[in-house]
Amino acid sequence: MRVILGADHAGFPYKTILASMLKEAGYEVLDLGTHTVTPSDYPDYAAAVAEAIINKEGERGILICGSAVGVSIAANKFKGIRAGVCHDTYSAHQSVEHDDVNILCLGARVIGLELAKDIVYTFLKAEFSGEERHVKRLEKISAIEAGWGSK
Numbered sequence: 001m002r003v004i005l006g007a008d009h010a011g012f013p014y015k016t017i018l019a020s021m022l023k024e025a026g027y028e029v030l031d032l033g034t035h036t037v038t039p040s041d042y043p044d045y046a047a048a049v050a051e052a053i054i055n056k057e058g059e060r061g062i063l064i065c066g067s068a069v070g071v072s073i074a075a076n077k078f079k080g081i082r083a084g085v086c087h088d089t090y091s092a093h094q095s096v097e098h099d100d101v102n103i104l105c106l107g108a109r110v111i112g113l114e115l116a117k118d119i120v121y122t123f124l125k126a127e128f129s130g131e132e133r134h135v136k137r138l139e140k141i142s143a144i145e146a147g148w149g150s151k
C-alpha cells in the first residue's frame with residue numbers, strides 16, 4: 001500500500017517518525033512535506049495530500065497538525081475526500097469500516113507518539129465493509145458534495 005503523508009510544522013516531528021516506521025514496515029511512503037519545523041500553513045499540506053489521494057497517487061493519506069482539526073477541515077473541502085480525526089484505535093478502524101475514510105488526521109499536540117503509531121497501523125489495516133447501510137450513507141454524502149456551489 002502506498003501512503004501519502006503531510007503535516008505542518010506542528011506535525012512535522014511525528015510525520016518524520018511515522019514515515020520511517022511505515023517504510024520499515026514495508027509500506028510505500030510519499031511524503032508531501034513540510035520538511036522543517038519552520039512555521040507553515042496546514043491547508044497547503046492538506047490540499048496536497050487530498051489532491052494526491054484524488055489522483056490515486058496512493059490509497060490512504062495521513063495528515064498531522066497540532067490538533068488534527070485544521071487539516072481535517074481543509075482536506076474535507078475536496079470532493080471524494082473523507083478525512084477523519086481519530087485519536088483512539090476504535091475510531092481508526094470504524095472510520096474506515098463504516099465511513100470509508102481515506103485520510104487519517106492526527107493531532108501531534110493532543111496524543112502521544114506511541115498511541116499515534118497504533119492508530120496509524122489500525123487505520124491502514126482496516127477495510128471498508130461495503131455493507132449496504134454504509135454504502136447508502138456514503139451515497140448521501142456524495143449527493144451533498146454534488147450540490148456544492150449550486151445554491
Ligand SMILES: O=C(CO)[C@H](O)[C@H](O)COP(=O)(O)O
Pocket residue numbers: 008010011039042065066067068069070071
Ligand atoms: O493544529 C493546528 C490547526 O488545527 C495547527 O497545527 C496550529 O494552529 C499551529 O499553531 P501555531 O502556528 O501557533 O504553531
